[in-house]
Structure formats: structure tokens, C-alpha cells
Amino acid sequence: MREAFSNALVRLALADPKVLLLTGDHGYALFDEFRKRCPSQYINAGIAEQNMVGMAAGLARVGFRPFVYGLAAFVPIRTLEQIKLDIAHDHLPVVLLGDGAGFVYSHLGTSHQSTEDIACTRAIPGLEVLSPADRFEMTACMDYAYAANGSVYLRMGKSDRGDVHTSPIDALQPGSLLKVRDGRADRPGLIATGSMVRTAVDIAQEQNLTVWSAPTIKPLLIDDVCAAARASTGLVTLEEHSLLGGLGAAITEITSEHLPTRVLRIGVPDQFSKHCGTYDYLLNEHRLDSTTVARRIYEFVA
Amino acid sequence: MTALAPLRTETDQRFAPARMRRTVLEMAYAGSTVHIGCAFSIIELLTVLYRNYLRYPENNPLAEGRDYLVLSKGHGVMAQYACMRELGWLNDSHIQNYFKDGSELKGLSDSRVAGLEVTSGSLGHGFSVGVGIAMGLQRKGTDQKVYAIVGDGELNEGPIWEGALVAAHHRMDNLMLIVDKNGFQAMGSTDDVLALGDLSAKFASFGFETLEVDGHDEAAIEAAIHQLWANGLGKPKALIARTVKGKGVPFMESDNRWHYTRLNAQTFAKAINALGLTGATK
Structure with a gap:
């Protein structure tokens, strides 16, 4: 599933030079391929998530397509107001990637766990909320998030639970079960x-x-x-x-x-x-x- | 990088401070609104920016090649409305109907109004968005500039300092942070609430090319901005503008009650009179 995520991100970034990946100093190993193949589109914004999300809004305002990566405890939770005000308010095309949602970081305690992110993001007007289950859904969600050209939160939870689908999903219809x-x-x-x-x-x-x-x-x-x-x-x-x-x-x-x-x-x-x-x-x-x-x-x- | 050439022509009578303050008073009276003092402290800064520096191709607030004025301290938005009236982007009806039901202009900056670049008022947001705009313009390789006005009270907010680190790290010499250092925030003086120390030294230590200026002296502001763009290759700029909250109306100056006080017929008339509007500024 994480490989599907990385592959999709690299593919989207190679196809569109306006795609940028912003990370708050997270994603060790996960972004190796991205950094190798799209080095100029990789921005480590430092351990400064609030500024990172605001900055993504600014980048989107001048035509870029930011994907903002953080642990779900930080993106969206720590940065919820920036998401609401700087991004969703103007329906800017920014994809927010919240990794490790739920209890993935089971040993690290509450600071790194997130079981409130869907509730918080759902209530923000116009913000779409995605939650893929396996690598096929991940690919479809990433493609949809890019094509939607709006404000999207993509929740990444426990990623090694195996496939639930047997083949790729042609095109994600938003809202479909x-x-x-x-x-x-x-x-x-x-x-x-x-x-x-x-x-x-x-x-x-x-x-x-x-x-x-x-x-x-x-x-x-x-x-x-x-x-x-x-x-x-x-x-x-x-x-x-x-x-x-x-x-x-x-x-x-x-x-x-x-x-x-x-x-x-x-x-x-x-x-x-x-x-x-x-x-x-x-x-x-x-x-x-x-x-x-x-x-x-x-x-x-x- | 070459210094940005000022745009002013000697015949440009727009953005006269006294007339812009009158617009602010008219709006505040029409809408029975607050934040007059917050708007008055940045009038001359906006006069110089709009008259001498901000480029809006074809007078279009949404032109792709424009410079960006990010009003991070959204509480000063009436001053920006006054500039937009000077530009013809707002008309008398906007002013007279301020705060009426269904009207477009809000009491804080809202980016859905053409001419306002960010939604602010929740403090510490606009500057980060400005840093992102500057980063995007830098990546595009354009000569467009970003000016972000923050209040000194707003400097209490953490993301300002996150953004300052990022701006210096990425050598954003197309970005100018302008601090409206009027010495007050909502509940008192900045020294009493949360002392800011030496702002010039702080921003210089972050890697900004920094200057201090009298924020009500148009010629000095114009020269300082020119100098900041001319110097400090690869460095973001910080202009620390010493201002007076409520400037222009003596009974409001440095009286923090005018952060929250509304005008009545008497104070409105008294304030308009204090502006001493004459001749071309009328």
C-alpha cells in the first residue's frame, strides 16, 4: 500500500511539474524514490507543520499542486485551522496526506495516534475525505485526489493488512461504496x-x-x-x-x-x-x- | 537582483492618506464597526505600497503577473478597502453599505474579495501563505514581489517564526515582511502583554535584510523599501515600521480603546474634522 502511494506520487509528479511534495520532516524511506526521481519537487518544510500548510496554500494560489504529508496527528489535526482557513475556504487544490492514522504508532502513545481526524475534516466545508483500504484503493484515491483539483484529505492508516480487492479500480467514483x-x-x-x-x-x-x-x-x-x-x-x-x-x-x-x-x-x-x-x-x-x-x-x- | 523602480508619477494624486482615513471613518461609521486604530496605523505604508510599488497589470486585482500584498493582520482591512476605493475596485455603495446584511466586505480580510489575497484575522496565517506565494513565484522565476504586513501583536503567533525560518532558508529575496509596530495589541501594549524585544535584531538574526522606518513618513518608507530590494541578495526583507495606532485623528492616537470603540455622530464628525481635508486630498 505504501509502495502504491509512492508510485502514484512519483507518477503524478513526473507527469505534472506543478506537483510538489511538502513534508514536515517526516517520511523517512517512504520518499526515497520521489527524492531520486523528482528532487526539485521535494520540499522538506522542517518541523513546522502550521507554516507548511499555510505555505501550501500560497503555492496553490500561484498555480502549484501541493501534496502535503504529515502524520495524521499533525496533518490534519495540529494544522486544522490552516486547512480550514488557508486551503478549504478557497477550495484550493491541495492534497493533505495524513499518515499513521489510528493506532499505527501504537508504542508512541497519544501524541502520534489519531482517531479524530475524520470527524474534524468532515466538518470543514468543501473538504473531501478519502480513506483507502488497500493498494488498489490507494492508487485510485491518489489519482482521484489529483484529478479532483480541490481540497482533499487522504487518510493513511495501517498499511500492511493485505489486499481486499483482487484487481485495480478503474476510476474512483467519489462517494461510492x-x-x-x-x-x-x-x-x-x-x-x-x-x-x-x-x-x-x-x-x-x-x-x-x-x-x-x-x-x-x-x-x-x-x-x-x-x-x-x-x-x-x-x-x-x-x-x-x-x-x-x-x-x-x-x-x-x-x-x-x-x-x-x-x-x-x-x-x-x-x-x-x-x-x-x-x-x-x-x-x-x-x-x-x-x-x-x-x-x-x-x-x-x- | 535590481532594485524595484518606484512607479509613481508626479501627477498621481491617488492614495492620499487623509482621504483614505476618511474612507475608513465612513466605513466604520456606516457599519458601526471596530478596528479603526488598527487600520489607521498602516495607512501611509499602504499609500506607498499601492502608489509606488505594487504592480497590477491593467489595473486588474487578479492579474497573473501582479505583486502580492498579503494583509496578515486582517484587522487593518478597512485601510486596504480604502486603497481599493482609490483604485476603483470598490465604489461608494461598498462604503455606504459596509456591514449591511448580504454585503460582500467583511470586518476582516477575506480572500474571496478580489484585491484581498488572504483570509486573515485569525493571526499568524497570512504570512505563511505569503511565504508559499513567494516560494511559488521564486520557482517560476518571475520578478513578482510579495509584501506581507503583520501586526506587532501578531508576532506572538508561532507560525510567523516558522515562516521566517523557511523564508531565510530558501533565500526568498522576493518577500518583504512589514511589521506594523504600533505598540499595541487588543488588550494592552505589546510591552505589557508579551514583550517583543529588539525586532530588528531578531529578524536580522533570522537572516533577513532589515530596516526600521517611521511608518508614517511616506518618503522614508519609499526609500526604505527601495533600499531593502536593492540590498541583501538572497535574503528576505523585513521592514520594521514604527507606527501610531489610531494615527491621523489626535483623540484616537495611541488610545487603545479605538481597537474596539465604535463611532457615534459626534465622534465621527470630530474625527473627520481632525483629518483637515483640503484641496486635492478631499
Whole structure:
């Protein structure tokens, strides 16, 4: 998935010299290929994220196409006001790349974890929010983010969970749910995003459930969500993000208004991580491990 | 790099400070708004910038080859509106309908108004955007210039100093930071709230070509800007302008209440009278 990200970035930058990569002194190894092949388009803005995001707005104002990279804890969270005021307010063509979202930096504690980024960015007018699940979605999201020519936040979470799709996605339709597998219509359907699509697929195989992936969280097509609700008996949403304001919230906002549906939201409870440990350990702490999630879905089915 | 040649012609009567202050007073009275003092301290700076330096091809505020004036201290926006009126970009109706329901001009800088480059008022934003514009122009290899006006109170904000590091590191000699050093911020004097120390020394140590000037002396401002562009190859510029908050109306000068006080019929008339408008400036 990270290779797909790097490949897409290099490809876009080679095709368009106006593409610039700005990083707040992060991305060790990730940008080796970019720095080798597009050295003049690489800008290390220093450990100064607020200025970096403002600067990206300035670059976009004079015709450049900045991609701004940081850990999700910093881009978008630390720099949320710059994103709102300097970028989204004028719908400037800037792609914000938030890496390590969720509990990727499980050993580093709260400063490097981010489970509020979707909620915060969703509420900024006009800002689109993408959350790819595997390398195919990543490629499609990067291509879409460039082609959209507007303000986009692309969330990069746990990246080594394997493919959920079997082939490349032709062109990402913003707001569409992508069906990953078919299951029984007399059971709930799962709608997941990012790292949790893999979890959803694993559980769905055991319980024979339909799974949709949501690579775009904003926009989200009302028709697609309602179609998913009609195709199953209730919905389960899964995300490595707070229960407040994320995918589950976005789905229930639509169903409650357009097609009242019973929805089980699975995500991070209203709490910070308490302990240090592996990624799996932290998923467990937040009740997002496969065993707990499978049991909750099973109980919801029953 | 060659010094930027001033644009002024001897017959250019636009941007007369007293008339621009009158526009500010008219707007503030029409809209019952605040921030008069914040606008008055940058009038002469804007007079010189608009009259002598800023290039707008075909008088178009959105012209691709323009110079950029970034008003990072958005609280001074009425002074910029006054310049835009002088340029014919705003008309009397804009002035009279200031703050009326549905009107376009806000109480702080909004980049969706042609002629204003950034959305500011939340402080410490505009300068970073200006640094990005300067970096973009530098990459394009144009001779366009970026002027960013920040308040001395605004220098409390961290991103200003982040941007200063970046501007010097990338040798942005197309960027001029202008500090409106009026000595006040919202709640008191800068010395009392958060002392700034020696600003010239600070910016010089960051790698800026730096000058101090009387921010109400047009000739001195014009000469200082000329000198900054002429000197310090590869260095961003910092002009520390000593100004007076509320300048031009004696009862407002250095009285910080005029950060927040609104005009009534009496104070409006008294202020207009104090401007002493005569002849060509009227």
C-alpha cells in the first residue's frame, strides 16, 4: 500500500511539474524514490507543520499542486485551522496526506495516534475525505485526489493488512461504496473503511456477510448507502476511528434521514489509549480486535 | 537582483492618506464597526505600497503577473478597502453599505474579495501563505514581489517564526515582511502583554535584510523599501515600521480603546474634522 502511494506520487509528479511534495520532516524511506526521481519537487518544510500548510496554500494560489504529508496527528489535526482557513475556504487544490492514522504508532502513545481526524475534516466545508483500504484503493484515491483539483484529505492508516480487492479500480467514483464480497441478504451488511475493511472481510467470510468498502467518507452517496441498507437486514460500520463523527456517524446520518435502519457502529470508544503495546494489543484495548468485533457482529445478527 | 523602480508619477494624486482615513471613518461609521486604530496605523505604508510599488497589470486585482500584498493582520482591512476605493475596485455603495446584511466586505480580510489575497484575522496565517506565494513565484522565476504586513501583536503567533525560518532558508529575496509596530495589541501594549524585544535584531538574526522606518513618513518608507530590494541578495526583507495606532485623528492616537470603540455622530464628525481635508486630498 505504501509502495502504491509512492508510485502514484512519483507518477503524478513526473507527469505534472506543478506537483510538489511538502513534508514536515517526516517520511523517512517512504520518499526515497520521489527524492531520486523528482528532487526539485521535494520540499522538506522542517518541523513546522502550521507554516507548511499555510505555505501550501500560497503555492496553490500561484498555480502549484501541493501534496502535503504529515502524520495524521499533525496533518490534519495540529494544522486544522490552516486547512480550514488557508486551503478549504478557497477550495484550493491541495492534497493533505495524513499518515499513521489510528493506532499505527501504537508504542508512541497519544501524541502520534489519531482517531479524530475524520470527524474534524468532515466538518470543514468543501473538504473531501478519502480513506483507502488497500493498494488498489490507494492508487485510485491518489489519482482521484489529483484529478479532483480541490481540497482533499487522504487518510493513511495501517498499511500492511493485505489486499481486499483482487484487481485495480478503474476510476474512483467519489462517494461510492465498493462491494468487496457478497453475503447472505438475510443478514446485516458490513460497511468498513481503511484498515478495518480487512477485518470486515475476514469476519464476513466466517459469517457469510456482504462487505462494502468506503474509500471516500466525504462525499458519501445517499443512494449507495440506502442500497446497502436495502440489500441486508441492518448495517454494521467498522473504522479505526472514533465512534463520534467518523464513518459510522456519516452512515447513520444518511440512514436516519432517508431509510431508518438498525446500525451497529464499531469504532474507537470515547477514550485515549491507556497502555503501550503492539498494534494488535491496542486494537484489543479499544475492542477492535477481530475476536471482539466478530462476537459483537454475531450478537447483532442474533 | 535590481532594485524595484518606484512607479509613481508626479501627477498621481491617488492614495492620499487623509482621504483614505476618511474612507475608513465612513466605513466604520456606516457599519458601526471596530478596528479603526488598527487600520489607521498602516495607512501611509499602504499609500506607498499601492502608489509606488505594487504592480497590477491593467489595473486588474487578479492579474497573473501582479505583486502580492498579503494583509496578515486582517484587522487593518478597512485601510486596504480604502486603497481599493482609490483604485476603483470598490465604489461608494461598498462604503455606504459596509456591514449591511448580504454585503460582500467583511470586518476582516477575506480572500474571496478580489484585491484581498488572504483570509486573515485569525493571526499568524497570512504570512505563511505569503511565504508559499513567494516560494511559488521564486520557482517560476518571475520578478513578482510579495509584501506581507503583520501586526506587532501578531508576532506572538508561532507560525510567523516558522515562516521566517523557511523564508531565510530558501533565500526568498522576493518577500518583504512589514511589521506594523504600533505598540499595541487588543488588550494592552505589546510591552505589557508579551514583550517583543529588539525586532530588528531578531529578524536580522533570522537572516533577513532589515530596516526600521517611521511608518508614517511616506518618503522614508519609499526609500526604505527601495533600499531593502536593492540590498541583501538572497535574503528576505523585513521592514520594521514604527507606527501610531489610531494615527491621523489626535483623540484616537495611541488610545487603545479605538481597537474596539465604535463611532457615534459626534465622534465621527470630530474625527473627520481632525483629518483637515483640503484641496486635492478631499
